[in-house]
Amino acid sequence: MTESTWFVIAIVIYMFTMLAIGYWSYVHTSKYDDYVLGDRGLNPFVAALSAGASDMSGWLLMGLPGALFVSGLSELWIAVGLLIGSFVSWSIVAPRLRSYSEIAQNSITLPSFFGNRLRDHTRSVRVTAALIIILFFTFYVSSGMVSGGRYFEATFGGDYLTGMIIVAAVTVAYTFIGGFLAVSYTDVVQGLIMFLALILVPTMALLTLDNPADIFTWATEHDYGPWTDGTGNPEFFSMFTGVSVATLIGHLAWGLGYFGQPHIVIRYMALRRPSEARRGRMWGILWMGLCVLGALATATVGTVFFSQNPDIAVTDREAFETIFLDMGRILFHPLIAGLVLTAVLAAIMSTMSSQLLVVSSSLIEDLMTIFLKKRPEEMVLVNLSRTAVVAVSVVAAALAVNPNDSILGLVAFAWAGFGSAFGPLMLFSLYWKRLNTAGALAGMVTGAVVSFVWGSVEALSGTIYEMVPGFAAAALVTWIVSSVTRAPSAEVQSDFERASKLAEIAESDPDVDIAEAGRRLEA
Template sequence: MTETTWFIIAIVLYMGLMLGIGYWSFTKTDKYDDYVLAGRGLNPFVAAMSAGASDMSGWLLMGLPGALFVTGFSELWIAIGLLIGAWANWKWIAPRLRAYSEVANNSITIPSFFENRLNDRSRVLRIAASVIIIIFFTFYVSSGMVAGGRYFEATFGGAYINGLLIVAAVTVAYTFIGGFLAVSYTDAVQGTIMFAALIIVPIMALLTLDNPSDIFSWAASNDYGPYTEGVGNPGYFNMIAGVSATAIIGNMAWGLGYFGQPHILVRFMALRSPAEAKQGRWIGVGWMFLCIVGATFTAMIGTVYFSQNPDIAITDQSAFETIFLDMGRILFHPLLAGLVLTAVLAAIMSTMSSQLLVVSSSLIEDLYKIVSKNLPGEKVLINLSRSAVVAVAIIGGVLAVNPNDSILGLVGFAWAGFGAAFGPLVIASLYWKRLNVPGAISGMVTGAVVVIAWGSSAAGDIIYEMVPGFILATIVMVVVTLATKKPSDETVEVFDRASHLSDVSAKHEDLDIETAAVKADRGEL
């Protein structure tokens, strides 16, 4: 059989597994809350792997290796920032958000949590948050489809548009039928595939080199990839030489984005209990660290591997984002290579499915339900959510047909948007009793507007838009809050109960959080 036939067999097996999980999840999903948040029943392993896989996306296997290959170790500041941000998110946000969302009228989306936390009867905060989610996730979904199209170009030499459509169709299919449970369990499987591939591919490539130690010096003194002047990339292994302070700050600032990512935060809300966030933290951060190490070595080894094999060309000669794909395709038997290369599909599809579900949930839970005069039944709400999944996928697909940015660029813009708009607000909602509705709305809108304006201007080349967006959003939120009326006694009382519940439940893993939340509402805990 031809190489392409083996690849198709591997992809079909993988796609079949994803659809199988989707169908299994369909049989377990009877209620609307199950479709949106899996009945808050995720164990820490699934929650951690799901959060990691949905977070890392196609840029971990394509965008990051490409950036490291072209630029060098200065790109590692992003990885460092992400690791710190992920750890902090699991440490300080996950357990408290799990407890507070239960107390805050059983909130199942981030916009509904904001509204219930601040007792906003105007609905402005919830609607504004939903609009921000729809805008930025549309770009995020589009980045996944771009990665899917490029995957098929590099793997099969096929048409970009065909790859885009296939990846989108299967992702939409299992998200459509299985909801949050399908998304979470497919993410866990996909995260495992990504981890295995990022360890296996660079090791196998390293073993083919004449002198493996070359990977620690080659790029700094030899031509490779985009460097053809005879001197290589002298600053490749130096994290600070030739890198401005603003570039380092901007890359590290990626870590701030974790506090505002809805598709990650909902995993915290779906945990069985706040106490399980500790176990989830070590699983999730450990997984991320090893995956980033694998991506880094993929780039380092690639500088030598492709230079010493001049008859082998990297498919993407612009951003060099297909290094991992090309290595896997060349190193293994076509069937095994196809299975290894499904790691990229896993990364792409895990993120897309999470984003599609969050957007559909926001459209129905946070927009449709608040304007509908007659609340429809459970089945109708589920079907409306499924329809929203398809609609968002179509819009994202249209934007991805003619991509005008790199995968990392598209992800970076959306990541900054959520980080600046929601990050300060999430932290303040969980830890600042004085926060009020005007401050929350002002800060959130400021963060989103600054990111869009900054990222669309020349200033975006000076420093990552996350930095000014996060800082200005925080300042505006604090100033407006202090300049306006204090929150009601009822809102403060709920904050105190939620804080107490979080502290108690974090120490007792066997505590039934739903029962504890009821007792907290009654003042019995």
């Protein structure tokens, strides 16, 4: 059989696995809370890998190895920022949000939590948050579909539109059928595929080298990839060469995004108990750290691997983002190589499915239901959410049919946009009693607008990553407006104090859930 045939077989195996998980999730989904939040029954291992897989996307497998291959360890700062941000987020946001979201009228979406936390009867905070999510994530989902089409185009030499439709159809199918459980458990499988591929590929490449120790000196002494002047890249192993203070701050600031990413924090809300955030943090940081090391190993080994044999070369001769894929193709039997290549597809689909579910939940839970006089029955809400998944995917697919720079460019702002709009608001919601509706609304809008404008203006975006001014502006505006306007009602402040006490009880004892914490507090 031809190489492409083996690749197709591997992809079919992967796709049917995803659909099987979707069906299993469908069987275990009997009510609306199941479909949107897994009925808050996610174990920490699943929550951690699901959050990681939906976060990292193709950047971990293609963007990071390519950047490290070209520039060296100076490109690691974003990964360092993400690791720090993820650790801090699991530490201070996850346990408190798990407690407070249940206390705040059992909030099952991020906008509903913000609205219920403030008892915002105007619904302005909830609606604004939902609109920000729907706008940005619809384009984000579209970008995932574009990536899926490009993947099929590059891997099989096939038609872009056909590949896009296949990836979109399977992702929509298991999300439509199984909801949150399907998205979470497929993310686990996808996260494991990404992890195993990132460990296996550089390890096997290392074993093929004439002298494995060359990986520590080759890049600094020999030509490779883009370095062709006879001296290699002498600063390959330096993390500081060519990195300005502004660049360093901007790269580390990527970690701030974790506080406000809707598709990540929703996993915190779905944990079984607040105390399980500790184990989630352990699994999440371990997975992310090993994956980053795998990406680093891929780049470092790649400098020797592609130089040692003149008969092989990196397909992408500009950004060198295909070194991981090229290694997999060269090293393994086509069937195994095909399974390795599915790691990229897994990264694309895990992110896209998480975003689809968040958007559909915001459409139904945060926009439609709040304007209805009577809340629909459970299964009606489930079916409406499924309908929303399809509707969003159709819009995203329409945008992806003819991809252009405006769509893909907007995605570059999404991480900073969500981090700036929701990150400060999340921290204030969980830890500041004085937060009020006016401050929350002003800060959220400020963060989104500042990060978007800053990232759109080349003269500004070239100075520092838009997350920094966006996050800072949102935090400052939230604090100022909340301080100079009317304090939240006594009821809201009482809710905050009770939530804080319940959270402390639930976080301190691994056997206590919120209901038991409430009984202990009353006693």
